[in-house]
Amino acid sequence: MSKQPYLIEFPQLGDPAIGYISVAEPQQPLPFQIARAFWTYTTPETIVRGRHAHHRTEQVLVAAAGRILVSTEMPTGAIQVYALESPHVGLYIPPYVWHTMQYSAGAVQLTFASTPYEEADYIRDYAEFRRVWGVTNK
Template sequence: MVYKKIEDIDLIDIQKITDPRGNLSVIEGDFLPYSIERVYYLYDVPSDAYRGGHAHKEQQEFLIALSGSFEVVLDDGENKKSITLNKPNKGLLIPTGIWRELENFSSGAVCLVLSSGKFLEDDYIREYEDFQLFKSS
């Protein structure tokens, strides 16, 4: 199985329609390389807390900072990269086999996640040592 490397992951522009009454961003059609099966969002995260701390065997996720900002620390088993999400018209596509941690949430930050799969505990790799074994197999 081939997994993306950390250098392949970066922010993706989401269509933004500018209007004096307010902006509108749209995700539709084949914008994502998968069908959206689950939508959830994180909010009221204390600034000193972190979320994530896992990887997925099959599931892909697209993260958007709808409000505020937070950092996503990505790890492909060999290299790490930190990306700040702080604009609602930019998102981060995280492919399978990438460890992620979300941290440094600003006050009022909201993280929207568009997932390729429904919740399935067996798809999660929650221990970093297990992630390293998964990557080496």
């Protein structure tokens, strides 16, 4: 069985009077070494991004600003929805988990990935995602 998505809380250092800093260091609290980081921004609220899974890549998504609704689907068909709205909380997404994201106005998503970009790692077709796990629509 594949790993499950789960929330990760990053250290939140500081206080309301001066602001906060959160830190991700190797293996703390990330469950992998970071090979790539990227951010998504200025996405219209009506657009749904993601719509894919990965063969190998693990990711942690963080709402650096705004609110991001992340929907995950396991190969079993189990669906979970996460509301990321605090920059010290991230969502771990393991391989073989279909995921989509929808953003509030002004949202910025920071993503830490375990592998460099490689197109062959992506499962972009939903039917293919289901076929990889031997699931057929009945």
